[in-house]
Amino acid sequence: xxESKIMLGNEAIARGAxxxxxxxxxxxxGTPSTEISxxxxxYEDIYCEWSPNEKVAVEVASGASIVGVRSMACMKHVxxxxxxxxxxxxxxxxxxxxxxxxxxDDPGMYSSQNEQDTRMIGRASMxxxxxxxxxxxxxxxxxxxxxxxxxxxxxxxxxxxTRLAHSQGLVTLEDRFEPVDVxxxxxxxxxxxxxxxxxxxxxxxxxxxxxxxxxxxxxxxxRVELNDTSIGFITCGIAYQYVKEVMPEASVLKLGLVNxxxxxxxxxxxxxxxxxxxxxxxxxxxxxxxxxxxxxxEGKEIFTxxxxxxxxxxxxxxxxxxxxxxxxxxxxARPPILCPGCPHRSVxxxxxxxxxHAAGDIGCYTLGxxxxxxxxxxxxxxxxxxxxxxxxxKAMGKDYIKNWVAVIGDSTFMHTxxxxxxxxxxxxxxxxxxxxxxxxxxxxxxxxxxxxxxxLMGEPTYAINIYNLVKxxxxxxxxxxxxxxxxxxxxxxxxxxxxxxxSVIITKSPCVLLKGNVFPDKCVxxxxxxxxxxxxxxxxxxxxTRNEDGTISIDETMCxxxxxxxxxxxxxxxxxxxx
Amino acid sequence: MATTNIMIVGVGGQGTLLTxxxxxxxxxxxxxxxxxxxxxxxxxxxxxxVTYVRYGENVAEPIVEEGQVDVLIAxxxxxxxxxxxxxxxxxxxxxxxxxxxxxxxxxxxxxxxxDILETLEKNRKTIVxxxxxxxxEIGSPKSFNVIVLGAAARHMSFAKEDxxxxxxxxxxxxxxxxxxxxxxxxxxxxx
Numbered sequence: 040x041x042e043s044k045i046m047l048g049n050e051a052i053a054r055g056a057x058x059x060x061x062x063x064x065x066x067x068x069g070t071p072s073t074e075i076s077x078x079x080x081x082y083e084d085i086y087c088e089w090s091p092n093e094k095v096a097v098e099v100a101s102g103a104s105i106v107g108v109r110s111m112a113c114m115k116h117v118x119x120x121x122x123x124x125x126x127x128x129x130x131x132x133x134x135x136x137x138x139x140x141x142x143x144d145d146p147g148m149y150s151s152q153n154e155q156d157t158r159m160i161g162r163a164s165m166x167x168x169x170x171x172x173x174x175x176x177x178x179x180x181x182x183x184x185x186x187x188x189x190x191x192x193x194x195x196x197x198x199x200x201t202r203l204a205h206s207q208g209l210v211t212l213e214d215r216f217e218p219v220d221v222x223x224x225x226x227x228x229x230x231x232x233x234x235x236x237x238x239x240x241x242x243x244x245x246x247x248x249x250x251x252x253x254x255x256x257x258x259x260x261x262r263v264e265l266n267d268t269s270i271g272f273i274t275c276g277i278a279y280q281y282v283k284e285v286m287p288e289a290s291v292l293k294l295g296l297v298n299x300x301x302x303x304x305x306x307x308x309x310x311x312x313x314x315x316x317x318x319x320x321x322x323x324x325x326x327x328x329x330x331x332x333x334x335x336x337e338g339k340e341i342f343t344x345x346x347x348x349x350x351x352x353x354x355x356x357x358x359x360x361x362x363x364x365x366x367x368x369x370x371x372a373r374p375p376i377l378c379p380g381c382p383h384r385s386v387x388x389x390x391x392x393x394x395x396h397a398a399g400d401i402g403c404y405t406l407g408x409x410x411x412x413x414x415x416x417x418x419x420x421x422x423x424x425x426x427x428x429x430x431x432x433k434a435m436g437k438d439y440i441k442n443w444v445a446v447i448g449d450s451t452f453m454h455t456x457x458x459x460x461x462x463x464x465x466x467x468x469x470x471x472x473x474x475x476x477x478x479x480x481x482x483x484x485x486x487x488x489x490x491x492x493x494x495l496m497g498e499p500t501y502a503i504n505i506y507n508l509v510k511x512x513x514x515x516x517x518x519x520x521x522x523x524x525x526x527x528x529x530x531x532x533x534x535x536x537x538x539x540x541x542s543v544i545i546t547k548s549p550c551v552l553l554k555g556n557v558f559p560d561k562c563v564x565x566x567x568x569x570x571x572x573x574x575x576x577x578x579x580x581x582x583x584t585r586n587e588d589g590t591i592s593i594d595e596t597m598c599x600x601x602x603x604x605x606x607x608x609x610x611x612x613x614x615x616x617x618x
Numbered sequence: 619m620a621t622t623n624i625m626i627v628g629v630g631g632q633g634t635l636l637t638x639x640x641x642x643x644x645x646x647x648x649x650x651x652x653x654x655x656x657x658x659x660x661x662x663x664x665x666x667x668v669t670y671v672r673y674g675e676n677v678a679e680p681i682v683e684e685g686q687v688d689v690l691i692a693x694x695x696x697x698x699x700x701x702x703x704x705x706x707x708x709x710x711x712x713x714x715x716x717x718x719x720x721x722x723x724x725x726x727x728x729x730x731x732x733d734i735l736e737t738l739e740k741n742r743k744t745i746v747x748x749x750x751x752x753x754x755e756i757g758s759p760k761s762f763n764v765i766v767l768g769a770a771a772r773h774m775s776f777a778k779e780d781x782x783x784x785x786x787x788x789x790x791x792x793x794x795x796x797x798x799x800x801x802x803x804x805x806x807x808x809x
Contacts, residue, residue, distance in 0.1 A: 045646050045654070070658055149657065173653075173680075206680035207642060207654040283678040351683045364685045365703040368737070370696055371728030373720035375630060375665030403663060411725045484658070579721050581664055596759050 046210040048203040051174040052113075052141055053078035054210065055181025059137070060218040061085055061111055063103035065096035067454065068483040069115030070150035071204035072143035076113055077486075080495055084215075089486055089495045092421070092454045093118035097125040097140060104138040104194075105230060107221035109185055113141040116155050117420065119196075121455070126194070127164045128232050131240035133192035133247075135221045137185035140166075141197045143204050146320045147347040150201075150482070152401065152418065154345065156321040157198045161298040165244050167251060168196045168298040169260060170276040174208035180295060182216075183260055187296075191247050198297070200320065202277045202347060248299050255301020263308055264291045271312025273305065273325055273336075277348075278318050284350040285358070300328055309334045316341070316357065320348050377406050379582040380558070380599030382522035382548035383475055386446070387412040388578045388603065389528045395442050395536065397473075398431070400424035400456070402448040403482045404475050411579040415446070422447070422455030429459065429468050437469040441536050444471045449505060450480035450488045457508065463541050464512045471535045471542045475522070476505060477550040485553060509543045516540055522548035525606050551599050560600035560615045566590045568612035575604035575613060621674030622774070623682040627701050628693030629718050630664045633763035636788070637691065638669035640767065643784045644776050645673035653680040666697055666720075691770045693749075693763055694718050695734045705742050712770040712808065713738060714762065715748045745769060747807050753800060761793070761800035768804020778805065 046054065052075050056064065064087045066076040080087045090096040096112040103110035114122060119142050126140065142160075145151040161168035167187060171180040177199065184195040228236050255261055271290040272282050275297050282291060292308040294300070309315050309329070317326040317338035326338035341356050342348065354360040377384045387407045390397060391414050399405055399415035400423060408415035417427060424445035432440045447456045452474050460472065480486040487493045492502030509517050516535060520527050528546065535542035549556060562582075571589035582597035583604060593604075595618070605613045624641060626634045638654050645652040650673040657667050670682045687705045691712050692698030698713040705711060715735070722728040731737070738744040749765035764785070771781050782798060789797045 045642050045652060047656075074658075202655065202680060205656045205658055207652070207656075208677075208680065209646070209652065277680075280679040287678075349681065349683055350679050351685075362685055365741070367703050368699055370700045371720050371722045371730060373629065373664075373666040373696070373700075373722070375663035376721050378631075378663060406663065409721070410727070411721070482663075576724065579724055581718075581721070581724075584719055584724070 041211045041213065043209050043211045045207050046174045047074060047205065047207050048174050048177045048199060049074035049205070050078045051177040051210050052181050052197070052199070053082075054212065055178035056111055056139070057082040057085065058178070058213050058215050059182040059185040060109050060216045062108040063100060063110040064088070064113070065090045065099035066113035067091070067093045067096055067118055068480050068486040069118050069143070070483055071145060071199070071201040072113050072115045072141065073483045073486065074204070075141055076495060087495050089488060091489050093122040094124060097122040097129070100138055100140070101125055101129050101132075104134045104136045105132075106135065106223050108136040109138070109218055110136060111139045111141060114143070115151065116142055116144045116157050117151065117153065118142070119157060119160055121421065123160070123164070126160070126166065129194045130164045130166045131232055131237055131244055132230055133243070134188050134194060135223070136218070137188035138194045139181065139184045139188060139197055140194055141199065144198060144200045144321070146200055152420065154321060156324060157196060158297050158324040159322055161196050161198070162324070165248055166194055166196055166298070167191070167296060168198050169295055170198045170297045171203065171295070172276055172279045172293070173203070174206070174210045176295070177203065178210050180260060191251055193247055198276070200277055251296070252299045252302055255296055255299070256304040258296055258301070260295025261301055261304060262293050262295075263304070264293065265311065266290050268312045270314050270316060271308060272316050272318050273308070273329070274318040275325070276320065278320050281348055281350040281353055282318055285353045294325070297325070300325060302332065305329060306332065306334065309336070318342065318348070318353070374409060375406060376409075376579065376581060377403065378551055379580050379597040380551040380601040382477055382546065382550070382601070383407060384412065384578050384580065385523050385525055385601065385603045386473065386475060386528060386546050387414045388607070389525050389532060390414045390444065393529065393532060395444055395532070398424045398428045398443065398445045400445075400447040400451050402451055404446060404448055407446070411577060421451055422459050425456050425459035425472050426462060428470050428472070429463050429466070432468055432470050437539055440470050444473050444532070444536065446473045446475055448481065449474060449476040449478065449490055450486075452505065453489045453503070460509065460514070460543070461512055464514055468541055469539050471532070471544065474505060474543060474545045476545050476547045479550050479553055481550045481552070485550065505545055514541050514543055516542035517545070518542075519545045519547055522546040523601055523603065525603070551601070558599040559618055561595050561598045561618045562593050562600050562602065562605055562613050563616045564591050564593055565612045565614055568610050570610050570612070574607045574609065577607065578603060580604060619674055621672050621677055622688050623686050624671040624689045624691065625682050625687045625701060625704055626669045626671070626691045627697040628667055629697065630667045632667070632693040634667050634669045634693065637763055637767050638671050640784055640788050641671040643788060644780060645671065647780060647784065648776060650674060651677045653677045655680040666700060668701070689770055689773050691766060693766060696720065696730065698738055699731065699734045702738060702741060707742075709742060710773050711738055711742050711744045712766060712773070713744060713746055714750060714766050715746050716750045745808050747804065749804065752803050752807070756796070756799050756803060758796040758800060761796050764797045764800040765804035765807070768801040769808035771801070771805055772808045
């Protein structure tokens with residue numbers, strides 16, 4: 040019997056890519072897609088990399104495909120925005136070796152800045168989208184996506200969602216298929232997208248979509264489960280599981296290909312059921328198309344466009360069941376916070392003291408928007424801190440932004456922040472940029488990047504020096520400061536924001552959770568000296584709590600002896616000791 | 619058999635993920651269909667964290683919803699209270715007698731409830747274990763989560779030997795002995 044294993048959705052996607060014979064994979068980390076690359080790297084015979092951003096990743100995969108090998112790129116939904124440029128044109132070029140772009144959407148926004156639906160981008164770019172419903176399908180559909188890609192000469196998007204990516208289910212393992220590489224042939228009509236050629240390719244793209252629409256009913260990833268016909272569901276992805284959980288007897292058209300839609304199959308199914316319900320998370324992508332064909336159906340008038348779906352949602356909204364649930368108890372919220380010993384906390388403590396606003400960016404450090412640090416004023420997208428600060432200065436003048444800075448992490452700076460800094464240098468900007476350099480991509484769980492000196496495959500490599508990179512852009516005021524030294528931080532920030540020039544302050548200290556970090560010491564309170572002023576508690580370090588008598592306790596299992604609380608105490612009532 | 623629904627709740631960093639994976643292996647080993655659901659990324663950073671494990675003959679959805687939990691494993695008291703309404707009327711709560719103030723309490727925006735254990739006990743069958751204290755006694759403060767799991771194991775249908783086998787193959791090799799000790803301690807605490 041074939042081996043079967045319990046696998047995370049992302050692990051199964053990586054397994055599917057391996058079994059499909061993928062040879063090149065490029066990605067930028069982003070929850071909930073990161074574990075795909077981290078799992079893929081364990082298989083021999085696959086080249087895997089972290090690219091600086093998603094656009095680069097899709098272009099790397101494109102090149103590999105053009106010379107005839109199976110390739111892939113992985114990213115979270117917002118990453119596809121960055122990669123849109125190559126996506127829309129690779130749609131015209133098509134493939135030699137199969138090419139799959141895995142995109143992970145985040146309904147419910149567990150770890151994202153918006154809730155966009157990748158199926159819409161699939162439609163807009165005229166790229167087919169497949170969507171699995173569990174770990175087994177994640178593996179199977181990945182393989183099928185490569186077949187589709189080669190058969191229809193198109194890149195294919197495999198769409199997942201957080202719930203699928205981060206849930207585990209049983210998967211049957213199979214052997215790797217070794218595809219024969221397609222020999223390269225120079226073909227400028229297909230590979231050089233200048234107007235004359237692109238005009239011809241647009242025709243091919245439309246024909247390809249029409250072929251897929253016609254073939255949809257015969258694709259094994261689209262399936263009709265005809266049972267009780269009083270209600271029929273059209274559904275896809277994880278939403279299918281909620282239907283099966285609540286109404287296993289209902290008829291279901293389960294779509295694996297969610298763009299383009301198999302129109303004839305949908306029309307036939309609609310004709311067989313009395314009431315047609317479209318059950319799809321996020322946008323009414325299927326519903327609006329089905330309605331445009333004149334088919335009566337219900338969808339978003341019953342179910343929301345927002346957040347994750349659930350089985351209880353069907354029970355309550357569709358079946359009108361009274362679930363007699365207990366009322367939820369009112370309890371204090373527990374939002375995520377910076378870890379004990381996090382170097383960002385130290386930088387934010389200084390910015391907070393100086394009453395400086397920060398244009399923020401994407402990473403753990405976005406948490407600095409919340410109380411008690413309350414430093415970040417804006418967060419848009421990767422790299423936007425620097426460019427939005429630039430826009431503020433151009434709108435309001437250099438004096439206006441003297442109590443503003445941009446804060447951006449090292450990985451985000453390498454992703455797209457460097458472009459924005461180039462712009463500041465070119466367009467005669469003033470303003471202070473703080474690069475919070477913790478030597479890793481922190482939020483997604485410690486991935487390497489172009490400035491860490493190690494590749495995804497674990498090999499040592501040239502570590503781009505951020506200081507020199509910034510200097511090379513023509514910026515004179517570049518300073519490296521220890522992130523835990525609040526005195527030096529305060530001096531440097533105060534001095535630099537006052538200048539009518541560009542300044543870049545690189546605060547350096549590795550993420551406390553980085554592997555190999557050892558903390559031999561701990562901070563210990565000295566209650567006799569404590570004046571109960573609470574200065575040490577201000578930055579909100581989770582290792583510190585106030586005792587009933589007003590003195591403090593420090594949890595020794597959490598404390599990394601970063602010394603921030605010690606520096607804030609004016610009474611020497613906190614000391615460092617060996618653990 | 620009907621699907622068994624388990625929910626593990628705690629604070630980011632307390633090991634809910636490891637615990638759900640041990641449970642997943644237990645159920646797979648027993649030949650059940652299994653689904654697990656986890657939380658990664660931003661939510662992990664010291665926030666309220668939830669993982670789900672479902673096993674039975676045929677499991678469709680990977681999450682457990684309100685009113686459907688058979689066993690709630692809580693590594694912290696406030697988190698048990700937060701998810702109390704997820705537990706079936708005849709379900710059971712295993713709760714670690716630990717208070718960790720969320721940032722909203724630390725900054726004075728909210729007050730930590732003083733009567734959590736009473737509220738839990740009044741509403742559902744509740745087993746309170748002081749795993750934090752016990753873990754210090756056995757000299758392994760980080761294994762408190764395995765102590766809580768040991769206490770919960772009494773309320774699931776797997777044999778003790780199978781638990782021990784799975785723990786051995788899941789935790790880092792250096793920590794096997796301490797984790798076994800922790801599991802045994804928890805198992806002995808819950809009757």
